[in-house]
Amino acid sequence: MQIDFTQVPVPIPTPETEHFWAGTRVGELRLQKCKDCQSTYFPPRPFCPACASRSIDIICASGRASLASYVINQRSHPAFDGPYAIALVTLEEGVRMMSNLLNVEQTPDALILDMPLQVTFQPIGEEIVLPYFEPRVVRS
Secondary structure, eight states: OEEOTTSSOOOOOOTTTHHHHHHHHTTOOEEEEETTTOOEESSOOSSOTTTOOOOEEEEEOOOEEEEEEEEEEOSOBTTEESOEEEEEEEETTSOEEEEEBOSSOSSTTTOOTTOEEEEEEEEOSSSOEEEEEEEOOOOO
């Protein structure tokens, strides 16, 4: 699959998401963690979804994840050449996020559930860098 990054829709940062986008610009995947109940969560919001506390820390995720689920989209899109996977990944920190997968065939034979992934970053504009995931080489 080839991606035309000039055709990817550009997210618009908000005050609640600015820390996330600032992190991606420097190669960090930033999450929020509640100081009261210790819950880590995504997507960004001004309060903890578990306990409603507004006492929040910003943490840097490891970038390691696993493939929780996916669907292969067969419909055309200006940014994506050929069928492409819309993936649900589970970060090592326990949160899940939607993304696309790079550097792997977009087929059921290649996309194995629980396969280890690693975040990679791709600029799509002057201010926005998107996180994608690719297979992680696991060394034994």
